[in-house]
Amino acid sequence: MMNRGLLLLLQILVAVVVLVAWHVASTTTLIGDPKTISFFFAEPLAVGNRIIDWFADGSIWYHLGITLTEAALAFIIGSLGGVIVGFWFARKPLLAAVFDPYVKAANALPRVVLAPIFALWLGLGIWSKVALGVTLVFFIVFFNVYQGVKEVSPAVLSNARMLGMNGRQLLRHVYMPSALSWMFSSLHTSVGFAVVGAVVGEYLGSAAGLGYLIHEAESVFDVTGVFAGMFVLTFFVILVDWLVTLVENRLLVWRPKSAASF
Amino acid sequence: MTVPLSEVGTRADAVELQGITIAFPVAHEKTYEAVGETNLSVRDREFVAIVGPTGCGKSTLLNATAGLLKPARGQIKIFGKTHTGINGHAGYLFQQDSLMPWKTSLDNVAIGLEVAGTPRREALERARTWLGKVGLSAFCDRYPHMLSGGQRKRVGLAQVLIRDPKIILMDEPFGPLDAQTRLIMGDLLLDLWTADRKAVMFVTHDLDEAIGLADRVVIMSAGPSSRIIGDYTIPLTRPRNMADIKSEPQFHEVHREIWNALKEEVLKGYRQAEKA
Incomplete structure (x- = not known):
């Protein structure tokens, strides 16, 4: 090294x-x-000055706050839904078989096309962006939890039963940790998609947030503003990703460290 | 389901398999009969090793005794009572890694007591003692992936024995380990078993290991429909040492006798595998 x-x-x-x-x-x-x-x-110095201005007059915090709120809500709601439905489907094979084509169809749909519908249903406030993020996060978490419950090692499962676990205890000590470990291992992806949902939603129609800021700058050919918005967004995403890594290391201590350290 | 031992007659065998047939569905409408019409009994406190060619249904027999598999025909009596469902008297040490990877060694060992209602603090205390008995006092807080293969087997052994099962089922438990580690694990098992004798059904493909450990060695024929074709009492005295015992003349006598019977089945097993 x-x-x-x-x-x-x-x-x-x-x-x-x-x-x-x-x-x-x-x-x-x-x-x-x-x-x-x-x-x-644009010019790098001008972009730098613009970013400094935004932070100096504090206007950027408002937009960052809005985007963060939307992403966080999308992540929480999408994950909860994914965990519940993933568990439910994995434990009820008939249900999973019946809904399988619909789940696949829903997941195949490019989610961006839903943005106008959500704007129509939920207005231009934060909830239409949250909804867009939820549709992205839900499927990632859902598939991972479903897989996690399905792919519990048969040896671990037999062993747990021989150790005297009943159905509820199996759920708590075997299925749940297995499913959650799959979910946590996709944490980077799902948090990333929550942010994507928020920013794309804002970009397509809103009155606040980083996506809105970039869109506004673009509509008056303010390339400096577009670049400044992109840089702030990039740093914001890196920061969130770093926090996710911290959480992940805390939650998955029992996992062998993988060779790649990305 | 679980019968208190006080009610169990001392004459009843710990395990009695009567005419057990186990079949698996393979293609549609077809089944593969792994074990056919097998009878086997294991007395309380007796160590029985089951040896046979690869794929002869040794593990299947254990799984049926454990209650993880339902035989197509025949019945299983545990301490004289007909048994269905998970066998609450039995502890099972699996061939594959079967520790919960998300629990530390200590939690893995304690869990069997915890799910039975023992308060957590007491369960952990006893788990600590058991990890000491298998020589892993210093590894309580390790997760399974931080342990070597042999250490994981030790944790598995503690995990099974802490529940004080009356019957211990072992499915090639030391199979994935290297030769030296196997000898050490064999001695550890003998020490623990001698201190508190249980009925043991020990499946292995290693005849040396079977003779070294067991009171009785039974041989299964090559599948399909394998059954027990030989039953040998091992006259070697206890306490035994897995490495030293191999140099005793009596060991060689028994070994030769059993191997002569086993060899034919092993070759038959190979021919079956080639045909398939």
């Missing part, structure tokens, strides 16, 4: 090279007309 310090240095170097290239291209005549280039790609 490479030296940690060196690795960090190289990683920072990549960012510096990209930023410098971007800066040079958008402010000098080295590549082409800087006016044209900065119209399409």
